[in-house]
Amino acid sequence: MILRDVTLVDGGEAHRGAVAVDTESGTITAVGDADDVTAAADGPAVSLPGYSVLPGLVDAHIHYSLSGERSVEDVVGMTDAELALAEARNARKTLEAGITGVRAMGARDVDPHVRDAIEAGDIPGPRTVANCRSITITGGHGHHLGREITGPNDARRAVREQTKRGAEFIKFMTTGGVTTPGTDPDAVAMTYAEIDALVDEAHRQGVHAATHVHGAEGAKAAIRAGVDTVEHGTFLDDEAVELFLEHDVTLVPTLSAPYYIVRNMEMATEESARKTRHVYERHIQSFEKALDAGVRIAGGTDAGTPFNYHGANASEVEFMANYGMAPAEAIRAMTETAAAVVGLDGSGTLEAGTYADLLLVEGDVTDDLTLLNNPTAVLKGGEVVAGAVPGASDE
Ligand SMILES: [Zn+2]
Incomplete structure (x- = not known):
């Protein structure tokens, strides 16, 4: 044709x-x-x-495991069977909306099975680069569905567990998050020794390392440790932006995530609404600072987080353009750049x-x-x- x-x-x-x-x-x-x-x-x-x-669009940061619920607590009680079915539905919605490639940021151990089922043609979905559990400190951001660690040796063990189960990259939480009660988005949650161990072990296992970061100090620590992609990067300062350029690290800004919480503020939990009010403006400034400096940016939505529904992913292209990218460049960030960064060869x-x-x-x-x-x-x-x-x- x-x-x-x-x-x-x-x-x-x-x-x-x-x-x-x-x-x-x-x-x-x-x-x-x-x-x-x-x-x-x-x-x-x-x-x-x-x-x-x-x-086809390539979304560098989605969560098949989440479906836009107001709180992650709604997902915690799901059985693996329920989770697998929800993930299959979300994969189909994503593909039908025109997202033909994704990096799935992990949940328990379901994502690699979803990836394999898509590859086998058993369920419809985008080409998927999958992870298992996000790695976090005990009680840290995402601990409900993640792998909690204490200390650098445990960090290495956690990485090996993920790759053993089919993870194609490692995701870890350097700082706290907006959607996990009791964690501070601005503070570095992990020790430097843990961050170094995670990144080093990921690379030993031949996979890339992505980190969830809000605060600038967290970004700096992860970049110095050799991380490959920084997710969110909400409070970047000049020194952090310099380090992105020096170490050739990619930013996945996920502008959709705070946007959908702010837009649905009255329905969000009190804690995530309060945290998001504080971060939204600064998140945009941080994106503009990185864009101006020439940091490589890949489009990713954080789809699945509160009110950020699967299938609405294309709005990230619009947001990146609203805050300074030329339209064709914003499309490139969520096609060619995203595919290259997450390792989807032959896509984008x-x-x-x-x-x-x-x-x-x-x-x-x-x-x-x-x-x-x-x-x-x-x-x-x-x-x-x-x-x-x-x-x-x-x-
Ligand atoms: Zn995420």
Whole structure:
């Protein structure tokens, strides 16, 4: 199938052209000038002027285990069977909304099974890089579903447990969080020895290390320890931003997370509302500071956190653009950059030989990013998994 005369949005740019998809191999076979692509590729061509084609979105930070509940306490009592079914539902919603790749940030030990079921074609979902349990101090942020540690030796053991069960990266909580009662988002919760041990052991096991951080001191400690991605980065100062650049670390700002709590303040728990009021403005300033300095930024939503529902992920692109990114650059942050950072090879770009994971959107998305919320068709591996391609036959 050839989609021609469309606006192709890729690599931070937009231009007119065509993309050819091989449904057998599930890959893109040609991309570029509409006449050249149509001449070179097999299969029927559909002319869709007025439509945009871009790579399927890649969300670098989601929680299949959470479904936007007001409090994580609502999830704690679920059995593994209930959790697995909720995760399968959330994976389907995510894919149907046009997110064809994700990094799942972990919950008990269910995520690798969900990943494997998606890969086997047993359940619909995005290409998934999975983790097991987030690692946190005893009683720390996310302890309800996480692996609590005390001391550097226990930190190493915790990393080995996760990789043994199929984790493709390690997530740990350097600071407290907004949604866990009694933890302080600004304070460094772990000891430096624990942080060093976690990152070192992750790299020994051949996986990358991601850390949840709000306060600047936590970001600095994790970056100095060699962490690969910093999640949230809510209160970054100049020194922290310098360290991102010096150590080539990626920021996943998750602007959606505080936005949805602030917007639903009257329904949030008293503690998470109070903490979020304090963080929201500073979070945006922190994002702007990192963007201005040239820190690499990958789009991630923290989907599943309170009122931050699976399927609304595309709003993160809009938020990043609202706070300073050019529209095509914001799309790049949540396609190419996110895919590269989380290790989803062959995703996130429109290039011959890569997966035909595509969004077809009516209108010019670089003029109006809200169009991303309603794709006309979502393709994963060349197959239409949501919506339909206008004018294409059913075969
Ligand atoms: Zn998260």
